Amino acid sequence: MDKERIHSAGLDVFEDEPPEKAQAPLLRHPRVIATGHYAWHSNVTSVAQRRRAADNMIALLTGKKTEDCLNPSF
Incomplete structure (x- = not known):
């Protein structure tokens, strides 16, 4: 983003939550x-x-299948 190849970013998921201190420069970036x-x-x-x-x-x-069933044989 500093080189303006990417204008901005919206981040919602991090590998580690809360984000690590090493990610602070990215998280503090104005864009x-x-x-x-x-x-x-x-x-x-x-x-x-x-x-x-x-x-x-x-x-x-009511004995019907659910939309989100992960184990239908259960």
Whole structure:
């Protein structure tokens, strides 16, 4: 970004959280926005997340397949 090959960056996920001190120069860069693994969260996603959980519970209780089943043989 200092060489302006990349104009700006939005970072939401880090290998280690909280980020290590070695990453401080990047995180303090004036054209970097960093969030604590939370940028996905909004009112819309919160409602959608609750609705999907409710739909999956209803499907499970009525003997139907859920959208997010990781072990269908269970």
